[in-house]
Amino acid sequence: MGASIHIKIYGMVFIVITLVTVFSLFAIRMSITETLSQQLDDRVKSIGSDVAAKSSDLMLTNNIYALQKLVNDTKANNKDIEYVFILNERGKPLVHTYENQMLSDELKLYNKVDNNDNVNLVLFNSEKGIIRDVAVPVVKGLGGTARVGLRNDSLNKALVDVTKHIFTIMFFVLIVSVVIVLGLTRIITFPITKLVGLTKKVAIGDFSSRISNFPNDEIGKLTHSFNSMLGNLEKERNEKEEYFKEILTRNRELTLLNSISANITSIDEMKKVLQKFVQKIVHELSLNSAFIQIKIGDQIEVISDSKEKCFLDMYSNEAEIKEPRCLCENEEAKVNNTFPLLVKDQYVGKIQICNTKELDPYSVKILKTIGNQLSVTIENIQLWQELKKKEKIREMLLEKVMTVQEEERKRIARELHDETSHSLSSILLGLKVLQESPSDEVRKNEIKKLRELTHNTIEEVHELAWQLRPSILDKFGLKVAIERYIEEFKKKFPAEFDLIINGIETDRLRPEIETAIFRVVQESLTNILKYSNATSVSVIIMKNRSIISVIIEDDGVGFNIEAVLNKDPSKYNLGIRGMQERVSLLGGTLNIESERDQGTVIMVKIPLKPEGGDILDSQNHAS
Secondary structure, three states, rough: OOOOOHHHHHHHHHHOOOOHHHHHHHHHHHHHHHHHHHHHHHHHHHHHHHHHHHHHHHHHHHHHHHHHHHHHHHHOOOOOOOEEEEEOOOOOOOEEEEOOOOOHHHHHHHHOOOOOOEEEEEEEEEEOOEEEEEEEEEEOOOEEEEEEEEHHHHHHHHHHHHHHHHHHHHHHHHHHHHHHHHHHHHHHHHHHHHHHHHHHHHHOOOOOOOOOOOOOOHHHHHHHHHHHHHHHHHHHHHHHHHHHHHHHHHHHHHHHHHHOOOOOOOOOHHHHHHHHHHHHHHHHHHOOEEEEEEEOOOEEEEEEEEOOOEEEEEHHHHHHHEEEEEEEHHHHHEEEEEEEEEEEEEEEEEEEEOOOOOOOOHHHHHHHHHHHHHHHHHHHHHHHHHHHOOOOOOOHHHHHHHHHHHHHHHHHHHHHHHHHHHHHHHHHHHHHHOOOOOOOHHHHHHHHHHHHHHHHHHHHHHHHHHHOOOOOHHHOHHHHHHHHHHHHHHOOOOOOOEEEOOOOOOOOOOHHHHHHHHHHHHHHHHHHHHHHOEEEEEEEEEEOOOOOEEEEEEOOOOOOHHHHHHHOOOOOOOOHHHHHHHHOOOEEEEEEEEEEEEEEEEEEEEEEEEEEEOOOOOOOOOO
């Protein structure tokens, strides 16, 4: 493992300072040694010359005592002088500073000076170090030599002092350098350390962390670039994750939608498909439980699937409808989500999720999409069932038409045979009687009877023709036909009638509209006659520029509309369905409102435009 940048910087600084100190110390010692050596040489020469000068008179006067005092004083005044002695012209010592010791011959012979020389300096090593020995002639030409030995004490002391000072300075320089380097390395390494920490987070996939922007130097630019790079990487990763989640969500949607994309045409098929579909929802979205409740007509179907930790408990509410109850092992962590199923803004069921955690946005999106698709599927089933019901109604209406036609033919044959044929036979017999009548009186009476019989026959034929189709409707229009029919109806049904017709007094409608309205009024009044026990009946027909409205109202016993309209088509509700069919074929609407013991209102609206138009209701229905 490599050393940190702190250690490297500290090492470099220490090495540089040490090298500078060593080289400086070496140079300074060299310089000091040379300078002090020269000074010591000059000094010992000066001392030697001074001793020689002061010794000349004393030697001439042979004042040994003064000479001894001179050398003693010289040594006493210069602490680094090792010795001082004076030799006579024969080289024998006169005085010296060794007190009780003898002056060695070796010392005496180390240095010699000619009488013609001023001074001679010699350096030699001794037990006390280097000795600068100087020999100076006392009196030139007469002999005698003054010798002074000077130790290197001052030079050594100076070198030691200088070395100590340099090392002391080096120590303080090192301390100051350490402080400076510490601050410098912190300034340099702090953002680098941050960058290293950030790279470790990036290595484990964390692109959200950032470091502070440092001053706008190279490191600041580096951190800014690194932050920008992380921003781009995080953006790209988020985009990739979002794209991946979008693809995953779409795949799950397609997988789940594919399971309900089958051509479902019955509730039994839907139950089988939804059972597998619920299991896939629980598996694909990692849910604990799921529940689907759908309502088609009067039938409510419940499909559910549960896994561990949370399950759905079914119970019946006050309306005896099965409702799910979410039960989890940890009730505090229970999450209950409901997605309603709507067909044309009407509630037809719901998808309910019982889970131990909140749904993520993608699961919510998938469930909403599934809810919409399931609503479409339910609507298709409703439309399919409605289409089947209408086909059945059409078949029954067609059968009824054929039956009615056959019955009408039988009735016409019976009427022609029983009434018209008998009347014509009676007329034929009357004519024979008239032919054989013996008198005018009998002939007149017979002619009168024949005329009455012929008139009645004509009335019967006219009534027969009216019952087939009121010719007055074709000849005089809807207003007169309705008025005539109600007048005839009053004879059969003793109730109070109100008839209001507005807008069609002079204008004629299209024949199919007039026929449809006449048949609706005819069927409604027939039902009132059969079932209502009404005491008051109102018929209102109003026309404006674009629509004609018909209202037939009675105060009879009323009936349960849902029960009548929602049951399977039969001969007992073909009258109402026949009216709906007639109005629907013209692009109109037929609404029924009825309440027990309060009466019934039938409201019809038919657009006057052949193509229908904007006034059409959203659907043809009864309420």
